[in-house]
Amino acid sequence: MEAIEVENLVKIYGKKNSAVHALKGVSFKVREGEIYGFLGPNGAGKTTTIKIIATILNPTSGSAYIYGKDVVKEKKEVAKLIGYMPENPGFYEDMSAIDNLKFYAGFYGIRGENFKKKAAEILQMVGLSPDVWKRKVKSYSHGMRKRLALAQCLIHDPPIVILDEPSGGLDPIGMYEFRKMIKKLKEDGKTVFLSSHILGEVEKICDTVGIINKGKIVAGGKLEDLIRIGGSIEVEVCLRGKVTIPKDLDFQWKDEKRGILKIYAKDDEISDIVRTLIDSGNEIYYVYPKYPTLEEIFMRFVGGGKG
Amino acid sequence: MMGGEIGKIIHITIREAKSHIKSIRFFVIASLLILSVMGGTFGINSLVQSSYNSSKEYNIVCVQINANGGLNDALIIVYDVSGTLVDNARLYIDYFPYYDSQVSSGVFIVYDLNYGIHSVTVENTTAHLSILPQPYFNITINAYAFDFDGDYYLDDFVVVITDSLGNLLRNITVYLDGKDIGSTGEFGEIVLKNLTDGEHTISIKYQQNEVLKKIEVKRAEGYDIYTILKNDPDNVIALTSGFVAFIVPISAIALAYDSIAREKMQNSLDTLLSKPIRRESIVLGKFLGTFLVVGIILVFVLGISVMIIDAASPKSPSLPVIISFIVGSLILLSTYIFMQILVSSLAKSTSSALLGGLGIWMVFQLFWGLIVLVVAMAMGIPLGSSDYLSLSNRIGLFNPSESYSLAISSSRGAVYGIPTYAPFVSMLLWLISMGLLSLLFFKKMVDSR
Numbered sequence: 001m002e003a004i005e006v007e008n009l010v011k012i013y014g015k016k017n018s019a020v021h022a023l024k025g026v027s028f029k030v031r032e033g034e035i036y037g038f039l040g041p042n043g044a045g046k047t048t049t050i051k052i053i054a055t056i057l058n059p060t061s062g063s064a065y066i067y068g069k070d071v072v073k074e075k076k077e078v079a080k081l082i083g084y085m086p087e088n089p090g091f092y093e094d095m096s097a098i099d100n101l102k103f104y105a106g107f108y109g110i111r112g113e114n115f116k117k118k119a120a121e122i123l124q125m126v127g128l129s130p131d132v133w134k135r136k137v138k139s140y141s142h143g144m145r146k147r148l149a150l151a152q153c154l155i156h157d158p159p160i161v162i163l164d165e166p167s168g169g170l171d172p173i174g175m176y177e178f179r180k181m182i183k184k185l186k187e188d189g190k191t192v193f194l195s196s197h198i199l200g201e202v203e204k205i206c207d208t209v210g211i212i213n214k215g216k217i218v219a220g221g222k223l224e225d226l227i228r229i230g231g232s233i234e235v236e237v238c239l240r241g242k243v244t245i246p247k248d249l250d251f252q253w254k255d256e257k258r259g260i261l262k263i264y265a266k267d268d269e270i271s272d273i274v275r276t277l278i279d280s281g282n283e284i285y286y287v288y289p290k291y292p293t294l295e296e297i298f299m300r301f302v303g304g305g306k307g
Numbered sequence: 308m309m310g311g312e313i314g315k316i317i318h319i320t321i322r323e324a325k326s327h328i329k330s331i332r333f334f335v336i337a338s339l340l341i342l343s344v345m346g347g348t349f350g351i352n353s354l355v356q357s358s359y360n361s362s363k364e365y366n367i368v369c370v371q372i373n374a375n376g377g378l379n380d381a382l383i384i385v386y387d388v389s390g391t392l393v394d395n396a397r398l399y400i401d402y403f404p405y406y407d408s409q410v411s412s413g414v415f416i417v418y419d420l421n422y423g424i425h426s427v428t429v430e431n432t433t434a435h436l437s438i439l440p441q442p443y444f445n446i447t448i449n450a451y452a453f454d455f456d457g458d459y460y461l462d463d464f465v466v467v468i469t470d471s472l473g474n475l476l477r478n479i480t481v482y483l484d485g486k487d488i489g490s491t492g493e494f495g496e497i498v499l500k501n502l503t504d505g506e507h508t509i510s511i512k513y514q515q516n517e518v519l520k521k522i523e524v525k526r527a528e529g530y531d532i533y534t535i536l537k538n539d540p541d542n543v544i545a546l547t548s549g550f551v552a553f554i555v556p557i558s559a560i561a562l563a564y565d566s567i568a569r570e571k572m573q574n575s576l577d578t579l580l581s582k583p584i585r586r587e588s589i590v591l592g593k594f595l596g597t598f599l600v601v602g603i604i605l606v607f608v609l610g611i612s613v614m615i616i617d618a619a620s621p622k623s624p625s626l627p628v629i630i631s632f633i634v635g636s637l638i639l640l641s642t643y644i645f646m647q648i649l650v651s652s653l654a655k656s657t658s659s660a661l662l663g664g665l666g667i668w669m670v671f672q673l674f675w676g677l678i679v680l681v682v683a684m685a686m687g688i689p690l691g692s693s694d695y696l697s698l699s700n701r702i703g704l705f706n707p708s709e710s711y712s713l714a715i716s717s718s719r720g721a722v723y724g725i726p727t728y729a730p731f732v733s734m735l736l737w738l739i740s741m742g743l744l745s746l747l748f749f750k751k752m753v754d755s756r
Contacts, residue, residue, distance in 0.1 A: 056580040079583035090574025107582040
């Protein structure tokens with residue numbers, strides 16, 4: 001079942017003469033229970049897309065659904081199904097962490113003993129110790145604010161969690177702990193939709209990835225699918241003995257003396273290339289396909305440019 | 308609206324109100340509100356009381372006359388509360404002593420004054436004397452209304468008769484409504500006491516000419532501002548409302564200026580918007596949070612104010628005026644809170660929201676008179692004319708603070724140049740339009756960031 005379904009989203013800011021087309025027809029689907037990584041350079045449209053899904057912004061056209069509910073027409077129902085953590089979480093600075101949490105929980109009717117129980121459970125889960133719960137938020141560090149932001153988005157136990165740059169600005173330990181928390185959310189059966197600049201992090205925790213650039217989705221799907229869609233892989237082939245290169249083979253020598261070739265091919269072409277080399281009388285010592293990292297795929301799709 | 312949504316509005320209202328109550332600015336605003344309205348009420352009442360009492364100590368007649376060949380001298384007659392001439396009164400003109408100028412018991416002639424307005428003081432009582440280049444064009448009957456018999460009504464008169472050169476006309480027969488009531492004295496004066504209500508004619512016959520002057524006795528009103536106030540608590544309320552019109556918008560601006568702008572600046576707005584609550588409810592909750600904390604203090608202060616005014620006057624303020632005063636003040640407060648929420652939605656920072664609010668307040672409160680003046684000049688309407696007053700009242704309907712003042716005046720009777728209902732309609736339109744606009748701009752801002 002699709003937890004999130006986005007169809008041809010368009011968002012235009014400003015008026016005719018100074019209009020900015022932030023989204024130019026964004027479409028994707030997020031399956032229930034998966035962790036979806038939403039990637040893109042600055043200004044590509046990530047936060048705009050997230051804000052539309054989180055019912056904060058209305059799209060100019062197109063539609064988005066959370067478990068089949070329209071984010072524009074059924075805002076309140078959608079808001080109950082999602083937990084949203086903004087990129088730069090803000091709180092009421094003059095209130096304590098627990099009072100902030102109580103305020104947000106109030107919108108879901110979570111009060112009294114029920115709130116106390118849930119708040120204690122979630123604050124401990126996000127790594128905020130009880131001695132800081134009654135401290136005013138203005139004394140909180142960036143990392144503590146991020147943890148509190150995650151707590152506020154989980155207080156009503158939503159099935160879908162939307163995280164905008166969850167580990168942005170965190171130290172390595174903080175990032176590690178956040179990754180663990182996100183994995184735990186998946187284990188608990190939640191669908192996680194997150195945007196991130198840290199591609200290594202996305203590679204480690206996401207099942208599916210979508211890449212947005214200049215307001216359009218340029219690639220999306222399972223990581224291995226992206227590799228296939230993304231074009232050629234660098235394949236290193238080491239030959240032994242007499243080397244006979246087939247006529248049609250497009251290659252480069254990496255080390256001619258040692259018989260090492262560099263061939264660029266698609267994932268499903270590798271076996272054919274190996275067969276051609278063997279048929280030409282070559283003895284193959286090893287074949288090493290160098291799969292691209294997510295960063296390389298990302299750079300390939302966004303062209304290294306800013307959105 | 309559904310029950311759940313009302314609960315969410317209350318939820319935001321409580322947070323907003325708690326946040327205000329905890330802030331230092333709330334205490335500053337609450338103190339200012341209490342001090343200014345209560346202080347204003349006490350001040351006006353004390354002024355009325357002391358001025359009335361002091362005006363009761365002496366009654367001073369000031370007439371420009373020709374005593375030594377020039378028309379720049381003055382006749383000053385000082386009576387006590389009962390209309391008896393005061394001997395050896397300590398007279399000051401423009402705060403300089405003129406004891407020596409007494410020419411008879413209670414009568415002073417002051418010579419060679421500069422043209423202009425002079426203050427004439429006896430003990431605590433001050434009157435004003437105008438010395439003009441050409442005050443009289445004919446024989447003139449100068450009539451001065453007093454309350455010599457202490458019945459709170461200005462139904463006693465001192466009449467001084469001068470010719471066109473400012474000479475005092477002595478021994479002239481004076482007629483009241485055609486009946487001979489005696490002759491003028493040594494200083495051209497005659498005293499009439501306890502006249503009945505309505506219009507009266509004072510006349511003289513001099514060198515075969517008849518000169519008339521009409522005077523009017525209105526038992527409900529009178530001609531002296533302090534006597535009017537003493538007998539008209541509604542008027543004291545109207546004067547007190549001036550303090551309210553000044554301080555209430557400031558209170559609304561000071562508390563609501565960051566209602567939306569701070570949410571934007573501290574990044575809590577996105578989190579709030581992602582919660583299951585309507586945009587309208589957010590605006591309404593923020594409005595109510597500010598309205599409740601200021602409104603409770605305001606109602607309390609206005610209630611005390613009305614009680615003070617009531618206690619200080621022999622008459623009670625009328626119910627329509629009390630209702631207009633309290634309800635009008637709350638509508639004024641609501642209008643300015645919505646207006647500030649609107650400004651706060653448009654502003655990019657809390658400081659620009661505050662400046663925007665203060666700017667609007669300055670236009671409505673401080674520069675409005677200038678705007679009216681410019682419009683009047685453009686329309687060729689002379690300053691101080693009845694057309695000017697009519698224009699000023701009509702333009703005032705485009706200003707929520709002015710509409711408030713006009714509404715209180717309207718509750719006492721017709722206001723010149725506009726229908727009685729107009730200020731009330733204007734206040735309601737201001738409230739409704741500000742409420743709708745604040746919501747509209749909030750939604751627009753939310754969807755464009």
